[in-house]
Amino acid sequence: MAETQRRYWDSDAFLGWLKAEPDKVSECQAVIREAEAGHTEIVTSALTLAEVLYLHGHQPIPAADAEKLERFFEHEYIIVNDVDRTLAEEARKFVWDKGIRPKDAIHVATAIDAEVERLETFDAGLIKRSGDVGNPPLTIARPYEPAQLFDAEG
Numbered sequence: 001m002a003e004t005q006r007r008y009w010d011s012d013a014f015l016g017w018l019k020a021e022p023d024k025v026s027e028c029q030a031v032i033r034e035a036e037a038g039h040t041e042i043v044t045s046a047l048t049l050a051e052v053l054y055l056h057g058h059q060p061i062p063a064a065d066a067e068k069l070e071r072f073f074e075h076e077y078i079i080v081n082d083v084d085r086t087l088a089e090e091a092r093k094f095v096w097d098k099g100i101r102p103k104d105a106i107h108v109a110t111a112i113d114a115e116v117e118r119l120e121t122f123d124a125g126l127i128k129r130s131g132d133v134g135n136p137p138l139t140i141a142r143p144y145e146p147a148q149l150f151d152a153e154g
Contacts, residue, residue, distance in 0.1 A: 006079075007031070008043045008111035008119040010104070011051040013143055015058050016122055018072065024122055027143040031120070035077035043079045045110040051103060081110050098133060100126070108133055108140075120144075 009031075016024025017032060034040040052069070054060040061069060073080065081087075083106060090113070091105035100108060104126050111119040112134045120143040121127065130140035 004039060004041055005034070006041045006043055006114070006116045007143075008107070008114060008116045009048075009143070010044070010107040010119065010121045010123065010126070011048045011055050012122045013120050014044070014048060014052050015055055016143075018052065018061065018069070019058065031143045035075070038077070041077050041079055043081060043111070043114045043116055045106055046080050046082050047103065047106050047110075049073060049080065079114070081114055083110070087113055094133060098129065100129060100133075108138065112138055118144075 013024075013028060015021065017028035031040060031042070035042055052061065072078075087109050088106070091102065091109040094100040094105035094108050095102055098105075104123065107121075108119065108126075108129070117136075117139060119126075119138055119140045121140065122142060127140050127142070131137040
């Protein structure tokens, strides 16, 4: 039996799925299918629960969709990690040392703390930081299902 893969999604990845954004939804759907089948867990920060409502450059999710949104984040394959002082202080280092925006730094620090290998996002600026943070280096890339990832890596 294959091991369950753990990956991190930031708010932009969740919005790609929740808003069915044409340039993102197919990549997200592949990951969601893997998660529904029990092959993938999606880790995110508690920050995502609020940030996903209105991320800069996106249309806000209306209050009328609150119940649907709450049910979505209750799926057992979504792991929500809290932001505590220690994690926020680690994020602050990424802001100062790497020039990563504060909310993105929270996502990076949470991904590293959760010991995932991949942080998935559609944020091109954050993707440029792939391999630049974490030990071992954190891969930051667009969402992939495992078969796509295997094909891409050889």
